[in-house]
Amino acid sequence: LSARYQQEVALPSQSACGKPFKLMVNCGLAIELETSNAEYTDGVGLYRTEFPFIMRNRFPTEQEQVELYRKVLNSYAGKGVVMRTLDVGGDKALPYFSIVEENPFLGWRGIRLTLDHPEIFLVQIRAMLKANINVDNLHILLPMISDLAEVDEAIRLIKQASFEVSDELNIALPKPKIGVMIEVPSIMYQLPELAARVDFCSVGTNDLTQYLLAVDRNNARVANLYDALHPSVLRALHRLAAEARQLQFPISICGELAGEPAGVLVLAAMGYSRFSMNNSNLAKIKWLLRRVNIAELEALLPEVLACQSPKQVKQQVQRFLEHKQ
Numbered sequence: 001l002s003a004r005y006q007q008e009v010a011l012p013s014q015s016a017c018g019k020p021f022k023l024m025v026n027c028g029l030a031i032e033l034e035t036s037n038a039e040y041t042d043g044v045g046l047y048r049t050e051f052p053f054i055m056r057n058r059f060p061t062e063q064e065q066v067e068l069y070r071k072v073l074n075s076y077a078g079k080g081v082v083m084r085t086l087d088v089g090g091d092k093a094l095p096y097f098s099i100v101e102e103n104p105f106l107g108w109r110g111i112r113l114t115l116d117h118p119e120i121f122l123v124q125i126r127a128m129l130k131a132n133i134n135v136d137n138l139h140i141l142l143p144m145i146s147d148l149a150e151v152d153e154a155i156r157l158i159k160q161a162s163f164e165v166s167d168e169l170n171i172a173l174p175k176p177k178i179g180v181m182i183e184v185p186s187i188m189y190q191l192p193e194l195a196a197r198v199d200f201c202s203v204g205t206n207d208l209t210q211y212l213l214a215v216d217r218n219n220a221r222v223a224n225l226y227d228a229l230h231p232s233v234l235r236a237l238h239r240l241a242a243e244a245r246q247l248q249f250p251i252s253i254c255g256e257l258a259g260e261p262a263g264v265l266v267l268a269a270m271g272y273s274r275f276s277m278n279n280s281n282l283a284k285i286k287w288l289l290r291r292v293n294i295a296e297l298e299a300l301l302p303e304v305l306a307c308q309s310p311k312q313v314k315q316q317v318q319r320f321l322e323h324k325q
């Protein structure tokens with residue numbers, strides 16, 4: 001089956017009726033750059049910078065980060081690369097930076113930690129900006145944003161880092177695009193204010209599901225309750241797509257849902273067209289999207305949104321998929 005998918009990986013990402021999609025990859029490990037079909041994708045939709053931080057026994061220096069980020073940006077020259085600022089805390093611990101909390105997923109995570117330690121944030125942004133000098137494809141993505149003040153403070157620090165690098169090297173820098181992750185429910189209700197501040201947003205369905213359902217994404221005891229196809233999660237995603245469209249605010253999906261056949265179909269039915277996923281899912285998702293018509297997806301959407309359980313959603317989509325095999 002995977003050979004069948006792979007045969008079409010070089011063909012255009014578009015529906016059977018010709019609607020174009022942007023399919024991008026999620027990565028974070030150097031090896032993924034070597035194993036990804038960079039030429040067949042529309043760039044990197046999520047580069048998780050925390051892996052190089054986790055694999056060391058100290059913070060990587062600015063120069064180490066420059067070299068690493070340069071490799072990633074150069075591997076995708078001519079295409080966008082979305083680099084997320086350090087997203088540790090929650091389940092991701094740094095061996096050399098201890099955080100002890102009762103509720104780590106509701107605690108010092110992502111942007112909260114780096115805004116409290118601007119020196120970590122500034123070094124990372126400076127490194128990204130330096131790596132971007134000749135290639136100019138950098139997009140900066142802010143994780144765990146729950147409040148507009150965090151966005152404003154992050155933008156202020158990015159401007160400061162930009163000023164410092166420009167001053168140090170005595171050159172004008174290419175200006176990166178700035179985006180926000182939609183993964184904390186509160187920020188879903190401030191989309192117009194976000195659109196006025198940043199260039200794009202990217203939905204992290206993994207955390208958004210966890211926080212909407214109040215289910216720890218890594219707790220086996222409640223794993224049966226964790227489901228991104230929960231009708232409430234789908235209604236939230238549907239509302240987001242409609243609002244982003246109305247605001248003409250570029251939106252993409254970078255959570256695991258985009259790499260699952262049922263997930264991507266439902267998302268495409270809602271009008272999403274930019275998906276970022278693990279490279280191992282890319283050929284399959286492209287193969288599937290190339291076989292659907294937008295009209296049939298639009299007909300599927302009300303049926304899916306009327307479902308009352310994740311199980312019903314899956315049955316509904318499964319019925320649709322059976323005709324595609």
Ligand code: PEP
Nearest residue numbers: 183204205206207254255
């Ligand atoms: C997400 O939360 O959906 C996401 C893409 O980020 P991560 O899985 O790294 O938290």
Ligand code: MG
Nearest residue numbers: 183204206207
């Ligand atoms: Mg997340």
